[in-house]
Amino acid sequence: MERTFILVKPDGVQRGLIGEVISRLERRGLRLVAARFQSVSRKMAERLYAVHQGKPFYDGLLDYITSGPVMAMVWEGPSAIAAVRQTIGATRPIEAEPGSLRHDFSLEVGRNLTHASDSVETARKEIDLWFRSEDLVDWSRDIDPWIFEQ
Ligand code: IDP
Ligand code: MG
Secondary structure (H helix, E strand, O other): OEEEEEEEOHHHHHOOOHHHHHHHHHHHOOEEEEEEEEOOOHHHHHHHOHHHOOOOOHHHHHHHHOOOOEEEEEEEEOOHHHHHHHHHOOOOHHHOOOOOHHHHHOOOHHHOOEEEOOOHHHHHHHHHHHOOHHHOOOOOOOOHHHOOOO
């Protein structure tokens, strides 16, 4: 079972799309592990986006992600990292598949609603950065065998 880190970014929160994001992840069959509604400090933003330091959009990205509260979450499931990336859609909304969140609810790369980990290593780092291990809930659902093969 894989775990991945997801944020509903400030634009998603302001637009009332927290429920829509959660609903799509639930509907997909993924299992919620942790969630926290919070504001994002400059330091947290710099850590989350360290790989983008020096890029032309970096300062704007930090302003964007710290501009209001976010919903930080961990979800799990088989191939959860790839599944969530697919559900949120490509980074640039005009390249995102129809039916993905970024396609259905956004137009601009600098207002693309959500963040999700892109690899096993970043998922581990991002989960560690945002949540304490005791905040991650180990649980199962009665319906799991109808969604998870193993
Ligand atoms: P991702 O969010 O799909 O993983 P990344 O390439 O990791 O995409 O970029 C992180 C975030 O930085 C994007 O979601 C987007 O908000 C922002 N971003 C990426 N490229 C650009 C750009 O060219 N202009 C403005 N913002 C960008
Ligand atoms: Mg990324």
